[in-house]
Amino acid sequence: MSMPPPPMRTRVTELLGIDYPIIQGGMMWYGRAELASAVSNAGGLGILTALTQPTPEALAAEIARCRDMTDRPFGVNLTILPSITPPPYAELVEAVIEGGVTVMETAGRSPRDLLPRIKAAGILVLHKCTSVRHALSAERDGIDIVSIDGFECAGHPGEDDIGGLVLIPAAARALGIPVIASGGIGDGRGMAAALALGAEGVNMGTRFCATREAPVHDAVKQAMVEATERDTRLVFRTYRNTGRVLRNPIAEQVIEAERAGAPFEDVRPLVSGARGRATLETGAVDDALVWGGQVVGLIDDVPDCATLVHRIVTECRQRLASATALAA
Incomplete structure (x- = not known):
């Protein structure tokens, strides 16, 4: 190491x-x-x-x-x-x-x-x-x-x-x-x-x-690797409780229901915490909401945390040095 x-x-x-x-x-x-x-x-x-x-x-x-x-x-x-x-x-x-x-x-x-x-x-x-x-x-x-x-x-x-x-x-x-x-x-x-x-x-x-x-199924991690910056959706906008999730069939169902004016009770079975937890455990990423940010578009590997943290710190210093040189 x-x-x-x-x-x-x-x-x-x-x-x-x-x-x-x-x-x-x-x-x-x-x-x-x-x-x-x-x-x-x-x-x-x-x-x-x-x-x-x-x-x-x-x-x-x-x-x-x-x-x-x-x-x-x-x-x-x-x-x-x-x-x-x-x-x-x-x-x-x-x-x-x-x-x-x-x-x-x-x-x-x-x-x-x-x-x-x-x-x-x-x-x-x-x-x-x-x-x-x-x-x-x-x-x-x-x-x-x-x-x-x-x-x-x-x-x-x-x-x-x-x-x-x-x-x-x-x-x-x-x-x-x-x-x-x-x-x-x-x-x-x-x-x-x-x-x-x-x-x-x-x-x-x-x-x-x-x-x-991360204590979740590898398929969830791979879905984040494969996603682009365009592959998140905003749900619960009409309920004034906006949430950002990965694009999948459940997210699209929720958005369609919201467009039709459905009350939250109608979508509750789709978005329950138990359903989301099951997806993280089984890797069935199309069966529930999978929360994720636009940064999925920048994720292209699944490193261990030490590798990730140390890589980020090293790259951060390099980028700051390059920017400083540009301004010199």
Whole structure:
């Protein structure tokens, strides 16, 4: 194995205690110990996903399992969603605290009500936002780092449709806390661009899905390799909960139903979490929504996480040096 590149230094690496300012997105079903530990061992920050686990006790066990696989920092994602019967968020936070985790990534609704307990435990909080106004609100609430999600991203890019080329510098200009760029980043070129735009690190979700350690079927990873930048679709637009997924028959069915004015209850059987999880396990990529960002157009291999992270850091430095030479 080749020597890893020298560490990079930004406020993000200093706050998180990592070698490179590369954070693995907290993705449902993907965010398990195998992937999180591999990213952390590579010098980035791996993220477990709390809601992937069925109970707070299961999350505690997964944290312990991850700790057995890495002695580097890793985080836990907690996505706060509107729900009639919400998950036991407070108990999940306690599992994170008792597990000695030092970083939490929050997403969805504001973690405002949970922050006093989290911060009292000395945990650093990174919050994902899709707009500058929400990022400013997070900063006022005491969030330590904001991850700003551009329109290119997988998952839920919000409803403003602002791409990273505008959103990243807008956030960096407005905020005093560090900004992590998210959405559309999958190689060293994207990381170099993000740093040039004012970010101090990058968050990658889709790119880490197509790694050897990602705990999903190889057919899912191969679908991302084969996809082009035109092979994602936006679903749930009419429900004001836009999501970006890979183009497949289920995504097209959902979009057609939306065009016909169907209520969400009509498409719910097509988009259930259980159905999506089954696809990730079986590799039947046409049987459910498969979440993915436009960066699939830049994915052409399935490396291990160490190879990917080190390659990105090396290429980032090369691109920044080339750009500097052009400006000299």
